Amino acid sequence: xxxTSGRLVEYEGxxxxxxxxxxxxxxxxxxxxxxxxxxxxxxxxRNGDMVWVKTPExxxxxxxxxxxxxxxxxxxxxxxxxxxxxxxKDLRSKYPEGADPYVLGESANTAFTYGYxxxxxxxxxxxxxxxxxxx
Amino acid sequence: xxSCYSIFKTASSSLGWLFLCLSLIGLVPISASAFDRYTAxxxxxRDLALSPDGKHFxxxxxxxxxxxxxxxxxxxxxxxxxxxxxxxxxxxxxxxKLLATGGDDGLVLVWKAEQLPDESAEPIILRGHRGKxxxxxxxxxxxxxxxxxxxxxxGIWPLDAGPEKAEAGVRFITGHxxxxxxxxxxxxxxxxxxxxxxxxxxxxxxxxxxxxxxxVKNGWGVSVFVVDEVRDIVAFGSSDGVMSVSRMSDQTExxxxxxxxxxxxxxxxxxxxxxxGFGNAKGRVLxxxxxxWSIIRDFHAANGPIWSLLVMPDAQSLMVAGLDDFxxxxxxxEFPPEFLERPGPARRFHPKQEISNxxxxxxxxxxxxxxxxxxxxxxAGPSLFGVFGRQAGGLEGYPYSKALQTSxxxxxxxxxxQLFEEGPDKVTPGTKMPIQRMKNAKDREDLVSFLQxxxxx
Amino acid sequence: MARMKFLCDAxxxxxxxxxxxxxxxxxxxxxxxxxxxxxTIQDGKPGERSISVACMHCSDAPCTAVCPVDCFYQTExxxxxxxxxxxxxxxxxxxxxxxGAPQYPQAGNYGSRGKMDKCTFCAGGPEEDMSSxxxxxxxxxxxxxxxxxxxxxxxxxxxxxxxxxxxxxNIFRERIVARGFGSGAWGWGTAYSIKG
Numbered sequence: 042x043x044x045t046s047g048r049l050v051e052y053e054g055x056x057x058x059x060x061x062x063x064x065x066x067x068x069x070x071x072x073x074x075x076x077x078x079x080x081x082x083x084x085x086x087r088n089g090d091m092v093w094v095k096t097p098e099x100x101x102x103x104x105x106x107x108x109x110x111x112x113x114x115x116x117x118x119x120x121x122x123x124x125x126x127x128x129x130k131d132l133r134s135k136y137p138e139g140a141d142p143y144v145l146g147e148s149a150n151t152a153f154t155y156g157y158x159x160x161x162x163x164x165x166x167x168x169x170x171x172x173x174x175x176x
Numbered sequence: 177x178x179s180c181y182s183i184f185k186t187a188s189s190s191l192g193w194l195f196l197c198l199s200l201i202g203l204v205p206i207s208a209s210a211f212d213r214y215t216a217x218x219x220x221x222r223d224l225a226l227s228p229d230g231k232h233f234x235x236x237x238x239x240x241x242x243x244x245x246x247x248x249x250x251x252x253x254x255x256x257x258x259x260x261x262x263x264x265x266x267x268x269x270x271x272x273k274l275l276a277t278g279g280d281d282g283l284v285l286v287w288k289a290e291q292l293p294d295e296s297a298e299p300i301i302l303r304g305h306r307g308k309x310x311x312x313x314x315x316x317x318x319x320x321x322x323x324x325x326x327x328x329x330x331g332i333w334p335l336d337a338g339p340e341k342a343e344a345g346v347r348f349i350t351g352h353x354x355x356x357x358x359x360x361x362x363x364x365x366x367x368x369x370x371x372x373x374x375x376x377x378x379x380x381x382x383x384x385x386x387x388x389x390x391x392v393k394n395g396w397g398v399s400v401f402v403v404d405e406v407r408d409i410v411a412f413g414s415s416d417g418v419m420s421v422s423r424m425s426d427q428t429e430x431x432x433x434x435x436x437x438x439x440x441x442x443x444x445x446x447x448x449x450x451x452x453g454f455g456n457a458k459g460r461v462l463x464x465x466x467x468x469w470s471i472i473r474d475f476h477a478a479n480g481p482i483w484s485l486l487v488m489p490d491a492q493s494l495m496v497a498g499l500d501d502f503x504x505x506x507x508x509x510e511f512p513p514e515f516l517e518r519p520g521p522a523r524r525f526h527p528k529q530e531i532s533n534x535x536x537x538x539x540x541x542x543x544x545x546x547x548x549x550x551x552x553x554x555x556a557g558p559s560l561f562g563v564f565g566r567q568a569g570g571l572e573g574y575p576y577s578k579a580l581q582t583s584x585x586x587x588x589x590x591x592x593x594q595l596f597e598e599g600p601d602k603v604t605p606g607t608k609m610p611i612q613r614m615k616n617a618k619d620r621e622d623l624v625s626f627l628q629x630x631x632x633x
Numbered sequence: 634m635a636r637m638k639f640l641c642d643a644x645x646x647x648x649x650x651x652x653x654x655x656x657x658x659x660x661x662x663x664x665x666x667x668x669x670x671x672x673t674i675q676d677g678k679p680g681e682r683s684i685s686v687a688c689m690h691c692s693d694a695p696c697t698a699v700c701p702v703d704c705f706y707q708t709e710x711x712x713x714x715x716x717x718x719x720x721x722x723x724x725x726x727x728x729x730x731x732x733g734a735p736q737y738p739q740a741g742n743y744g745s746r747g748k749m750d751k752c753t754f755c756a757g758g759p760e761e762d763m764s765s766x767x768x769x770x771x772x773x774x775x776x777x778x779x780x781x782x783x784x785x786x787x788x789x790x791x792x793x794x795x796x797x798x799x800x801x802x803n804i805f806r807e808r809i810v811a812r813g814f815g816s817g818a819w820g821w822g823t824a825y826s827i828k829g
Contacts, residue, residue, distance in 0.1 A: 050649050064657040067664055068650055111677035220701050220725075238701060238723070262723060280723065308724060326724070354733070373733060396731055396823075415731040416823050437823045439695050439729045457695045457729045481699040481729065499701055541719055544702050610721035611747065615766065 042080065044096065044171040046121045046149045056122035060142035072126070072146025073105045075118040076173060081108040084174060091176040093129075094119070094152060096169060102147035103129035103176060117171060119149040127151070211477075213502040216243045216252045218555030219544060221497035223484045225266040225275070227289070230489035234275060235503060236263035239545075239556040240575075240608070242277050244292045247489055250505065254292060255554065257575045258285045258299045260608050262556065267312040269321075274339060276321055278309030284323050284331070286339040300339045304346050305331055311358040315365040320382075322368060326355035330370050332382065349385045352378065357398060363405050371398035377412060391424055400443040402452070407466075411452055413440025419454040419462055421469060431469040433462060442484045449491045455482025461496060463487075463508065477506055534626025537619050541612060548630045557609065562633045563587050568604065579606030589624045596620050635797035636711040637754055637776075638825060639785070640805055641685045643816035645792035648673050648683040652784035652793050656687075659755070659783045660772025666736040668752040669784055682816055685784065685793045687752035688713065688734035689824035696726035696735065710776070711798070712756045717748040717770050724749075731823050754795070755782040798825070 051069040052059040059065050074094055076086070086092055088108040094117070095101045103126070104119070112118050125132055125145030133141050149166075156165035219238035226233045226247065234256075236242045242256040242263055261280035268275050268289070275287040277299075285299035307327030314321055314335075321342065323331040330349040333342040354373035361368055368380045369391065377392035392398065394414050401412035409430065411421040417438045421431040433454075442455035451472075453463040459478040464471050473494075477485075480499040487494055488505070497503045531539070538548075545557035558574035566587050569580040583604060585591055591603075597620060600609040614620050648671050656662065656669045669687035690713045697705040697713065704719035705726075726749060727735040738747040757774030760767035767774055775782060785795035794801045805818060 063664060064654045067657075068653065109677040310728075355727075357728075397733065399728060415729070417731075437731070437826045438693075438698075439731060441699075441728065457698050458693075481725075499699065540703075544721075610723075612718070612721070614718060 042076075042171055042173065043116045044094070044119065044152070044169040045116065046119045046153065046166050049120045049122055052120070052122035054122065056124060056144075057142055060122070060144045063143060066143035070144050071105045072102075072120070072123040073107045074173065075107045075109055075112045077112050077114045077116065078108050078110065079114045080117075080173070081106065086173070086175055092173050093176060094171050094173050096152045096154070096171045098152070098155060100152040101128055102126075102149070102152050104147050106173070117173060119152070121149040121166065124148045212250075212505045213500075214245075214250055214505070215502040216245070216255075216554070217241070217501050218547070219262070219501060220483065220499045221501070221503055222263060223265045224486045224495055224497050224503065225268055226486055226489070227268045228270055228272040232292075233486070233495075234266045234268070234277075235497060236266040236277055236279075238262040239554055240279075241554060242266055254295045254297075256287060256292065256295075256297065256299070258287075258301070259283060260577060261308075264308060264310045265312050267314060269314040269318050269335075270316055271318050273318070274314075274335075276312045276314070278312050278323055280308040282307055282309060282325070282327070284309055284312065284321070284333065286321070286342070300342070302331075302333055302339075302343045302346065304343065304348065305329070307355070310355070313359045313361055315361040316363055317365050319365060320361065322359040322361060322370075324356040324359040324370060324372075328352055328354060328356060328372075330356055330359055330368070330380075332368075332385075347385065349380060351380075351387045352376070354397075358401050360401070360403055362403075369401070369403050371401045371412060373397040373415075375414070377401055377403075377410065392422075394418070399439060399441055400454075402443055402445040404445070404447055407447070411443065411445065413443055413454050413456070415439040417456065419456075421452065421464075431464060436460065442482050444485045444487060446487055449487065451487045451491075453485050453487065453494070455485045455496060455498075457481040459498070461485060461494065461506075463494065473508060478504065532622065532626060533619065534622035534624075535630075537614070537623040538626055538630070541614070542623075545609075548627075560627060560631045563592075563631050564589070564628060577607045580604060580608075589628065592624050592627065593620050596623070636799075637690060637796065638711070638798035638801055638821075639687065639689055639754075639782075640794045640801045640818050640821060642792040642794070642805065642808065643682045643684050643819055644808075644812070645790040646671070646683040646685060647790055647792070649789050651787045651789050652685045655783045655787035656752070659775075660753075662750070662772070663738055666738055666750050668734075668736065668750065684819055685788075686732055686734075686820070687784070688730075688754070689732055689820055690754055691824040692826070695729035695731070699725045699729040701725060706759075708756065710756075712754040712776070714753055714756060714758055714771075715749065715751070716759045717750075718759075720748045722748055732820065755780070 051065045086106050090106050092106045093101050093103055123146030126147045154165050154169040217237040217239050221235045221237045223236040231247055233245050233247050234242050240259050244253040246253055259279040259281055263277055263279040265278045273289050275289055277285045282305040284302040287299045291297035305325045305327055307325045309323050309325050311324040319336045321333040332347050334345040335342055352372035352374055356370055356372045358371045366382055368382055369377055371377045375394040375397055376390040379388045379391050381388055391410055396414045396416040398412050398414050403410050408424050409421055410424050413419050417436050418434040419440055422429045438456045438458045440454050440456045444453040450466045452466050455461050459476045461477040463473040477496045478498045482496050482498050484497040494506045494508050495503055545555050547555055547559045550561040558571040568583040568585040569576045595603045596614040599611050599613040601611050650671055653669050662668055671683050671685050673683040675681045694713045702719050705715045707713050734751045735749045753771050755775035757767045758771035762777040763774050782795045785793045
């Protein structure tokens with residue numbers, strides 16, 4: 042499936058500041074992947090199920106599935122504001138005392154392709170590939 | 177003020193008796209009074225439950241107790257104590273052997289019906305819910321009990337091995353977005369219907385707790401509903417005031433009353449006698465004939481919300497329960513012209529006459545749960561008569577929580593003052609009293625001095 | 634005297650949650666209590682609409698009718714407020730509210746929920762206006778300063794309108810004339826069907 046990433050209203054950038062804000066953190070508490078109902082049905086995934094998003098780089102991230110028609114068939118969307126989980130493991134204990142944000146989640150960029158822009162060296166964050174399966 | 181109230185209370189139930197006796201002799205027609213009131217509780221009555229044999233009914237009240245009544249004489253038989261917070265719902269099993277009650281304490285209590293007249297009956301306590309329980313339903317084959325809770329889940333308690341084993345075998349069905357308000361089993365006990373704040377009446381397969389579909393998708397929260405699978409109808413009341421009956425299979429609307437934007441809070445259905453009734457938050461009762469959905473009665477039966485209603489076994493009168501301590505019985509068919517004057521009960525919360533600040537504080541903040549006299553009627557909290565110098569947890573006959581039974585506080589001007597300065601959660605943690613704090617020192621002093629004179633032995 | 638009302642224009646709401654965040658921040662509302670929330674229907678499909686919902690300060694408020702301790706009152710400006718000193722956290726008002734406005738924090742003596750909390754139209758409560766006690770219990774009192782609720786002030790598209798009912802209705806009417814009826818004023822009939 043085609044994998045893309047993008048922004049959320051509630052968070053900004055890497056998310057460490059905004060996920061530490063109680064008002065904003067309460068509004069978006071889980072990292073998720075948006076997928077089309079057609080694809081979700083085919084993989085027996087229901088809204089709210091935990092899934093593995095696996096990419097050709099060998100990366101795998103464990104996120105909650107949001108089954109919605111916001112994305113087209115064959116496309117999956119990841120928000121990139123989360124951090125603090127690595128391949129399904131919660132790394133909250135690694136944060137310095139009191140510095141951990143309220144909300145942690147998988148980091149989308151760890152799953153993206155190696156490609157980069159040859160001039161600016163900007164990472165390819167909008168166009169990648171993945172497979173998704175239930176946990 | 178409180179003494180007038182108790183005279184009124186005794187008078188109304190004895191007047192009711194008087195009319196009954198006189199009517200039997202044929203001197204006074206039974207419909208001479210527009211309504212009869214029966215007081216047993218000290219707080220709002222949230223639910224009425226009729227036993228399947230029509231001989232008894234139970235009232236579940238805010239005052240932490242339920243009362244068993246005989247249905248033909250409408251007389252109190254016994255009080256059921258066991259809940260540690262306000263009760264919300266009561267339901268008899270179809271075989272009449274069990275009574276279940278649910279309350280704000282998140283507990284389902286199951287009582288053996290044969291023990292009910294004995295006031296020392298010990299219920300079986302079913303723990304598991306994390307929020308208040310607002311509705312209960314038994315399956316037709318008596319094998320399961322379902323509980324609708326504001327923790328968003330539905331508890332399925334297996335009864336085939338007896339209610340004592342139910343807590344061990346319970347499972348919780350989740351899926352509603354928000355509080356679940358009502359539940360009902362399908363006739364074959366294989367499926368479950370549930371209604372919630374999310375506006376949906378959901379249909380579940382019990383074999384695997386799977387959500388199959390929504391029978392009703394209403395834009396506003398559904399508070400009450402009834403499904404009759406044989407007649408293929410679903411009736412519900414919603415929080416924006418709609419009272420609706422429609423065919424389940426094709427959603428054809430059979431009845432829809434939605435002119436008053438007042439939440440519907442109660443429903444009553446008797447397929448056999450052909451009644452369907454709704455009650456709303458402003459006291460309106462709508463009673464329809466299920467043969468043709470014509471409206472039999474549409475009137476204001478109370479000065480506040482109708483939390484529960486039922487048609488009595490004689491099919492001639494209607495009992496309603498609401499914010500008042502008493503339940504009211506209205507005749508359905510013979511309506512004398514003067515019935516429409518809706519009497520207002522003396523709401524002790526807004527004392528009209530000039531009273532001292534201390535008395536006002538008591539009336540507004542304490543009187544809903546406490547009385548001041550020795551013979552103070554049943555309330556959520558113990559009577560305060562003689563409270564000064566009394567050890568906390570010391571009043572005979574009141575079912576205190578364990579925390580207060582073992583407390584060594586002695587109530588005095590200083591300790592009562594402290595109770596409301598810091599709050600019951602700090603001074604008497606783990607007890608049944610809701611958090612009430614009075615920040616204003618003058619109000620606390622006035623209340624204490626009022627109590628000192630009013631509760632003197 | 635102005636009769637205060639809310640109106641959320643579903644045609645303009647973009648679900649940005651600025652109203653929610655502004656309210657939380659202004660009144661320091663604890664986690665789990667949602668005085669205001671944005672509800673989205675038809676999410677992801679054509680005809681997606683969002684509405685910001687909070688207490689509508691109804692003309693004939695059902696919460697007031699069902700409260701067993703009578704802790705609600707309505708100000709001259711039509712704002713429905715309640716006293717947390719009298720509230721016993723029984724939950725009857727949540728049962729009665731069509732909009733789900735009453736909220737209950739988890740804390741409470743022996744499992745009972747704490748005192749009910751809800752949108753105050755930024756008008757505080759029965760404590761003295763703009764005192765610190767009022768802020769602790771009910772949040773900021775903006776109306777006493779002559780300001781309007783912060784949710785409406787913060788709305789990025791001016792979908793959420795709050796203020797004098799007549800003026801709010803006029804603004805909405807101008808919009809309808811310009812663009813067509815759209816989703817209409819959701820909730821307006823339920824909250825204000827009775828004059829006043």
